[in-house]
Amino acid sequence: MVRLIRDSWAKAEPYTPEISQFFYGMLFTLAPATRDFFPINMEVQRGRLVRALVHIVQMVDRPDDLLPFLRQLGRDHRKFGVIPDHYEAVGTALLASLKTQLGPDWTPAVERAWAEAFTIIARFMQDAAAKDEYPASWTATVTDHRRLTWDLALVRVEPEGQVPYQAGQYLSVEVPQRPRLWRYLSPANAPRPDGSIEFHVRAVEGGWVSRAVVSHTQPGDVWRLGPPLGRLSVDREAGRDVLMVAGGTGVAPLRALIDDLAQWGENPKVHLFYGGQTREDLYDLEELRSLAAVNPWLSVVPVVEKGPALSGGEEGTLAEAVTRHGAWPKHDVLVSGSPAMIRATVSRMLVAGTALDQIKYDPFTID
Ligand SMILES: Cc1cc2nc3c(=O)[nH]c(=O)nc-3n(C[C@H](O)[C@H](O)[C@H](O)COP(=O)(O)OP(=O)(O)OC[C@H]3O[C@@H](n4cnc5c(N)ncnc54)[C@H](O)[C@@H]3O)c2cc1C
Ligand code: HEM
Incomplete structure (x- = not known):
């Protein structure tokens, strides 16, 4: 199923703008109420939903990653006012726009693969939305x-x-x-x-x-x-130390975790590598150093790409700085930052010997 989806999408992808245009035209005809969920000027982010849908449909063979995320995404979609009928309209519009673009490459087997994957995904999102007890926003x-x-x-x-x-x-x-x-x-x-x-x-x-x-x-x-999403967390009971790697504003969720840990007397050791191009990018460094001064389990290593290393810090990219210390085999690793920084850090750590299941990050970004 996933191979058929990926192969057919590879052929369709260069035509994402055309597919998106057809998709929205059909969606707004089938379910006119959905027009109000999108920006007044559709040019601002035309294609965002189509790219998001395709990205997620292609992950249907990774249920361990996908299912928890789909539950959160289904709850999140309540904020738009999405109801079950809209899922059907989105599915119909997606399949019709792919069919129009792919022509003879849209075989019955390809159609079945997309339809099945979309149905599974939509069902998980809808079930989670129906069970949610919290406000939609x-x-x-x-x-x-x-x-x-x-x-x-x-x-x-x-x-x-x-x-x-x-x-x-x-x-x-x-x-x-x-x-x-x-x-x-x-x-x-x-x-x-x-x-x-x-x-x-x-x-x-x-x-x-x-x-x-x-x-x-x-x-x-x-x-x-909207409702909370994501799975960055620290397991205090696991008996493992923690490596945190933060680029730019990616430090925010890690700071929240440190803030949470700081209420306990005893914690795993936390090593935070905090990186940017220059010292100016490390806007939160003073605050983090103050936290490290009163919490002996926390150490903060500033990493700058340009200019001399800061005191107690390192030079280079975060990926370089972290892997200079080896594979961190006894640590849980949390990575947070731009999609490019996450990709670079995770792939270099895997090469250095860190196991994939040691590393946590929020991977479902579309940009
Ligand atoms: C899980 C997650 C958590 C996030 N947390 C934060 C946060 O705490 N603080 C924060 O400031 N941002 C955060 N972001 C990024 C934020 O959601 C927006 O993507 C970002 O603010 C850009 O939105 P925009 O409307 O200004 O840009 P858009 O109008 O959407 O995009 C304009 C241009 O900027 C590019 N672009 C989009 N995002 C980025 C980026 N992050 N870095 C560089 N270029 C980009 C786009 O490709 C496009 O070319 C987070 C993103 C994710 C996925
Ligand atoms: C299988 C079903 C669906 C999946 C997997 C899905 C996935 C996503 C994802 C991941 C995003 C976030 C994109 C981003 O901003 O990074 C998104 C945004 C959005 N989704 Fe969905 N979605 C689904 C169904 C629907 C339905 C039924 C509607 C109702 C019309 C809907 C309306 C939207 C809207 C309005 C946005 C905001 C982005 C934009 O303005 O284009 N989605 N979707």
Whole structure:
């Protein structure tokens, strides 16, 4: 099934823009209510859902990774107002757009493979959505917005109720400046009694949402937050030490985990490698060093690609710095950062001899 899906997608992929155009045309005819889930200007992220769908359908042979994620994704989709009929419309539109593009390559066997995979995936998402007892989304008021560097802001929000996230997870966020453009952000603190959440947002070049957050967010703005996703966590009972590898704002979920651990007297040893191109990218270093000063189980190693190494730090990419110390066979490894940084670090660690099942990261990013 998966081979048929991958081979047929390889032929269709160069035509993603055409496939997306056909897909949305058909979806909005079959289920007109779904138009309101998407941005007013569809050009902003045309193809995002099609790429996401195909990415996930191709993983149908990795149920251990996929199933927990699909449950979270199904709950997450409640925030749009998605109902079961919409899944049927999305499936029909996806298959019809692939059929139109693939012509004679769309054989009955290929069609069966896509239909079966989509049905399995959609069923898991719908089951999880139906069982979810929490609200579909939360409103949250911005109480603080501070620029930490020219392209990075710390934003604190107060949700109207406790958002049931665990340290290390991420949430999707919709901001009033960019309606219907949901983006994932990672809380940088463990859940607090007052429910407040701190986010670190870096403006990416040409970025619709991140630039608006860094430049235009103000106290009093009302955000919407989706349900938590992700599986970065520390098992305190496992008796294994922990290696954390953070690039850029990827440090946020790891800081949340450290914040969570800090409430216990005894913890596994945690080595955090925190990297960026230059010292300026390591915006959270002082805070992390202060945490390490009072928590003897935590050590922080700053890693910079350019310029001399910082005191107690190393030079090079995170992948280079971490593997310089070998395979870390006795550690659980958590990797967090941009998709490119995660790919580079994980692949180099595997070459260095780290086992894949030692490493945790959130792999389902579409960008
Ligand atoms: C699990 C997860 C957790 C995340 N946590 C955070 C967080 O805590 N803080 C944070 O600031 N961001 C975080 N992100 C990234 C965030 O969700 C957005 O992708 C990012 O802010 C860009 O959105 P945008 O609308 O500004 O850019 P878009 O308009 O979506 O994209 C504009 C351009 O920027 C490129 N681009 C998109 N994302 C990135 C990126 N991360 N780095 C470089 N180029 C990019 C795109 O390919 C495109 O060319 C997280 C992403 C994931 C998947
Ligand atoms: C098998 C079923 C589905 C899967 C696997 C799936 C997967 C995904 C994923 C992974 C994303 C996140 C993309 C990103 O921003 O990184 C996404 C976004 C989205 N999904 Fe789904 N989805 C499914 C069904 C649906 C249905 C039935 C609807 C209802 C119309 C829907 C509407 C959306 C919307 C509106 C977005 C936001 C992205 C955008 O604006 O294009 N999805 N989906």
